[in-house]
Amino acid sequence: MGCELTKNNVVVPEMPEEDVTVFSDTQIDTIRSTWPLLSRDGVRVGVEVFMRIFRETPSIRRLFESLGSKDIDNLQHYPVFQDHALKFMKVLESLVQNMEDPEVIQPHLVALGVRHAAIDGYHPEYFRVYSKCLLEVWEMELGEEFISEVKECWKHVIKYIVRYMVHGYDMCLTDQLENVMTDCNFEKLDYT
Template sequence: MGCDVSKSTDVIETEEIESDTFEFTDTQIDTIRSTWPILACDMTDIGSKVFLKIFLEEPKLKYIFSSFSDMEENELVHHPLFIDHVTRFMQIIDYLVENLDQEKSDFEQALLMLGAKHATFPGFQVSYLNLFTKALLEVWESAIGEEFIPEVQQCWAQLFTYIMRYIVQGYELYFSECQDDIVDEKS
């Protein structure tokens, strides 16, 4: 199965997140939804900026995407596979924003599966997910501008922490299952 159980399983930092249950208040939902249209008007551009920021911060991460790992930034933003990946990434956020006040169990399951899928990518480390949260907040701040006051930032940070928590859990579950498979094979 190609499990590499020696990979890092650092936990996403959740400092300043008030709720461990990730129940969003009506005010938090309203805050997120009121700023989302600024970002959603060009999800491909915003998502591209997130990934380019991540690749700049951690160039090794770009090489996990073998289809476009050797491309320069100006080529990358026009590459169909890159655009498709960015679009799917932003659609996940869009779906969650639209459904923040709904039952989240199905979505949480999808995030767990996404985390497990990332565990199968050669070279992907769970610590890279910290870069996503950081890049998202930086791109959001740039796009939203002066409306990105501390309260808005906190609401989005809570949403990103929620997303990353389940992706990390899925990543770790994948390796836990692989470890169980190895033990079963030796028995």
């Protein structure tokens, strides 16, 4: 099982020795106390994240073939786009729910990285764009509650997510996928 990609010129970094696998009690409490504010209108917030991403890096918008040539200002009303935004928020929710045992979500994040690697035109630097835009939307949504401690906790969570998605992306590029998809039970965490 391999990925059919045209990304042979991408340099695949080794996974760093430092493993972000444990969240402190403070991080868990902070994330869980802010998550209800961020997820109370998950579709709207998820849509806002992607709208910001598309404005920040228009080349990412072209990767969403299902959106066709829809005007960016009208995307928030398009059901396929809303569905993708909701799935994105479900991934975050799954991590929030499993912070004491993050190994539960790791294979799913790796598999999502594999899926992103299989998207023709997806570049690993897009993960940085997602991270930046996500934090910007979180700041907008949380307002004065987005103090530096909250921001640092969310940065840690985002770093965790990106780390495992990049690992899946890299595995796809190097054809190391034998166990990735079988380790994931996508029915358990239905955000596919």
